[in-house]
Amino acid sequence: MPGLARREQPLTVHHLNQLLLVCSLVLLVAVAAVRISSRSGLPSLLVYLGIGIAMGQDGVGDVHFNNAELTQVIGYAALVVILAEGGLGTKWKEIKPALPAATSLALVGIAVSVGVTATAAHYLIGLEWRQALIIGAVVSSTDAAAVFSVLRKVPLPARVTGILEAESGFNDAPVVILVVAFCTAGPVEHWYVLLGEITLELAIGAAIGLAVGWLGSWGLRHVALPASGLYPIAVMAIAVTAYAAGALAHGSGFLAVYLAAMMLGNAKLPHWPATRGFAEGLGWIAQIGMFVLLGLLVTPHDMGDDIVPALVIGLVLTMVARPLSVVVSLLPFRIPWQEQTLLSWAGLRGAVPIILATIPMVSGITESRRIFNIVFVLVVAYTLIQGPTLPWLARKLRLGESEGAADLGIESAPLERLRGHLLSVAIPKGSRMHGVEVAELRMPSGAAVTLVVRDGTSFVPLPTTVLRRGDELLVVATDPVRDAAERRLRAVGQGGKLAGWLGLAGNGTGPHSRHSGQ
Secondary structure, X not given: OHHHHHHHHHHHHHHHHHHHHHHHHHXXXXXXXXXXXXXXXOOHHHHHHHHHHHHEOOOOOOEOOOOHHHHHHHHHHHHHHHHHHHHHOOOHHHHHHHHHHHHHHHHHHXXXXXXXXXXXXXXXXXXXXXXXXXXXXXXXXXXXXXXXXXXXXXXXXXXXXXXXXXXXXXXXXXXXXXXXXXXXXXXXXXXXXXXXXXXXXXXHHHHHHHHHHHHHHHHHHHOOOOOOOHHHHHHHHHHHHHHHHHHHOOOOHHHXXXXXXXXXXXXXXXXXXXXXXXXXXXXXXXXXXXHHHHHHHOXXXXXXXXXXXXXXHHHXXXXXXXXXXXXXXXXXXXXXXXXXXXXXXXXXXXXXXXXXXXXXXXXXXXXXXXXXXXXXXXXXHHHHHHHHHHHHHXXXXXXXXXXXXXXXXXXXXXXXXXXXEEEEEEOOOOOOOOOOEHHHHOOEOOEEEEEEEEOOEEEOXXXXXXXXXXXXXXXXXXXXXXXXXXXXXXXXXXHHHHOOOOOOOOOOOOOOEOOOOO
């Protein structure tokens, strides 16, 4: 036995080395594919799925993988990271006015979409009602990764962006409940029972997410960690804790992680740019791994008979179910028809429906493999159509907003022993702080611009020093005026030296304010 152990050990290490090599090559190819997809306008998820298919049994890699349960578990974990990254990048001031409409779209809209799509799958394709309802529920969820990636490239009105982002964060919970209910053996429960479960899980998830997010942001703002690199790890750990707590409490873990991350992202935490970059990197890794794994699970030569049914169901979903759900759910909010048209076309599907399609496979539902194939073809085909055409439609509807003044990049590092904060302010190209003198910043008492870095050279500014694009400022602020100083800097960045006249004073003016440098 000792000899056998010695013979097996090099083989195990060799397999590990091969696995690391394959994973690193896949990541490098996927990162290069991001550039290709951004230039061509194709959604990146199609590229990653293509990589997985190429590695699979019908591709050059000839990797045989059919573990739907493992795919579902990894997909859920990746979705948690993607929702956390999306929540961290969501601005509360943009999403707050859209919450009622997004909630209606995530509940009423889902019900309408499921009903219309399931009816089409039953009567047009000939599926049994259970399979039809499962497909209707699976494809009714918009994908957070797809929505977040597209919206950040399209300058849409704040209300439209807020509705789409909030909807993609909210509608996973009711869809998961519906899919699990339809996949359960025995008769499907009455609609009012499902509605009660959905409401209860959303309420529990929202309460836990908000509580964890508030406690986490309070702790990170008041407890200085010994290294700046710990802040990104702590933020992601708090977000994942919200998901785990919500799921263990029989609530919506997906809603909990999204709300917790949104609270953290709007809490002005220390070392925020580093945290944001770390979260984006994890989000990319999660998307790449999830899509490649889903591509491996696909067997392309078995999909021939499911292409036409998938296209028919997708056509009904895109042209009938989604527009009808938008009109019905947004009827009380009097949203213009141009925005409703864009909301209808922007109901992007991505990896979430494909992951949810593994639930009937794990549950042993009849024809579950066909359900998976139909969902896969539908998502790929209509993402290929909707994603690249969304910017064009926004321009045709005249909903693309022109770029305003670029927001400042402000990073805060706590000075624990001095009871203060060191703010690092980057003046971007489009900022209206360009041409403003240091004295015209009118910083609150207790805050001052101590250093300016320009073209690689640092100097102590005078009150008459004129700020320029590309400058980096170091601002020292005492703890009581830290928030007021940041609000004042952002106000000047948006309104220039006339920020006070434009109503953007940001608490930086008044009888207690003074000129920086005096």
